[in-house]
Amino acid sequence: MVPRLSGSRRDRLGSRVIATLFSSVLHTRVMTVRIELGVAELAATRFAISPLSETISGLQQLAGRQRQASNLPWLRWAADELATDPLDLPFTWPLIASGRATWPEFLVPAPVGTQSSIADDLAALRRTSAGQVRASLRRVFGQTPPDSVAPLAVRPIEGLRAIAAELRVAHDRLIAPHWSRIRAVLDADVSYRAKHLVSGGVERLFADLHSDLYWRDGRLILQRTRFQAERPVTLGPGGLVLIPVVLGPPDVLIKNRTSTQTTVRYPARGIGALWTAGKQTPPGSTVRLLGRARSNLLESLRSPATTADLARMFGVTPSAVSQHLRVLRDSGLVARERSGRNVLYVTTALGIRLLSE
Numbered sequence: 001m002v003p004r005l006s007g008s009r010r011d012r013l014g015s016r017v018i019a020t021l022f023s024s025v026l027h028t029r030v031m032t033v034r035i036e037l038g039v040a041e042l043a044a045t046r047f048a049i050s051p052l053s054e055t056i057s058g059l060q061q062l063a064g065r066q067r068q069a070s071n072l073p074w075l076r077w078a079a080d081e082l083a084t085d086p087l088d089l090p091f092t093w094p095l096i097a098s099g100r101a102t103w104p105e106f107l108v109p110a111p112v113g114t115q116s117s118i119a120d121d122l123a124a125l126r127r128t129s130a131g132q133v134r135a136s137l138r139r140v141f142g143q144t145p146p147d148s149v150a151p152l153a154v155r156p157i158e159g160l161r162a163i164a165a166e167l168r169v170a171h172d173r174l175i176a177p178h179w180s181r182i183r184a185v186l187d188a189d190v191s192y193r194a195k196h197l198v199s200g201g202v203e204r205l206f207a208d209l210h211s212d213l214y215w216r217d218g219r220l221i222l223q224r225t226r227f228q229a230e231r232p233v234t235l236g237p238g239g240l241v242l243i244p245v246v247l248g249p250p251d252v253l254i255k256n257r258t259s260t261q262t263t264v265r266y267p268a269r270g271i272g273a274l275w276t277a278g279k280q281t282p283p284g285s286t287v288r289l290l291g292r293a294r295s296n297l298l299e300s301l302r303s304p305a306t307t308a309d310l311a312r313m314f315g316v317t318p319s320a321v322s323q324h325l326r327v328l329r330d331s332g333l334v335a336r337e338r339s340g341r342n343v344l345y346v347t348t349a350l351g352i353r354l355l356s357e
Helices: 007-011 013-026 039-044 051-062 069-084 118-126 130-141 150-154 156-209 284-290 292-300 307-314 318-330 349-356
Strands: 029-036 213-216 219-226 241-245 263-267 334-339 342-347
Touching (some): 051 118, 051 241, 069 156, 150 156, 156 241, 156 307, 156 334, 284 292, 292 307, 292 318, 292 349, 307 342, 318 334, 342 349
Antiparallel strands (some): 029 219
16 A cells, blocks of 8 residues: 655655755765667667556655655645545555665566557566566565565466556556646657657767766666666667656666566656646746737646647647647747657747746
8 A cells, every 4th residue: 555645744755855865965886787789689779658667657756766856746746646545556565665776677568569558568567477577576575575575476477467457546546647748748758869869870869868878889888876786787688668757766777687678767858847837927028928828838838748738738729729839839939749649849949048038
């Protein structure tokens, strides 16, 4: 069960996040991970978006694992949501909130496609074999798992079904209400990275993915500060799966071992504006120039969104939003970009400067 959070605990949530981030800087050492990728593995490397990854990351943030300050608004919302009606996660919570340095890798399998749904991700989770579940539990908990985890080790297939059911409820409660905007940020990130891959190849892609990650001499190198000891990465079949994450930690997470393709989960671009976009009042000068409706749209698009997202946010019709967006685009204040079946809009650098005046 996810523990209830009292009002006083919710009030202390922000200070605990800051304290955790500060203390992690004081007690760290450098760890280097090197991954050798052949031509075939590079050719098979792909991007993917995973609703299950966001669900697990959100639960880990609630459990206090590597909280990211930019997610504080979501953490407060989730704490309020769970205060009156906690989630019951008897199989999943002990795996996430164990206090161990790692957690079972099978909780986030590599998505089978770029447009995976939560149902697709959970189906991949349920396909984990009994042997793979037990091996993963031994790596995390040793030969004798705690009582809260032992039933999963004894009957892993039944346990996986229970975990999948729990995670579906957690997703529907905590992620689904925000998924449209989260998905827009993830789509925009993938589109941005794909352009770098096309224009500058693998070296350009990894040079901009995260400050701790870079490409050198046919190797992907991750250099970061961590509590855990360095471990070799045993690549799964095929290439890497690059997964941007909104609710995850500020670090890059690479699985040391996996039963699916090796995943590289990294913080998506634009996380900082996601929870605040549209909630600040545009400056008076911008309102006088553009009008209230267009100024509000410009402010809300600090984080990418679709026309449908904006219509729901402001309680107007999509056609009304489209008319305003057309004017903002023609003025160079908003950019439009297609990502799969969605068309995303985002404030340009010129628009940001206008909002800053």
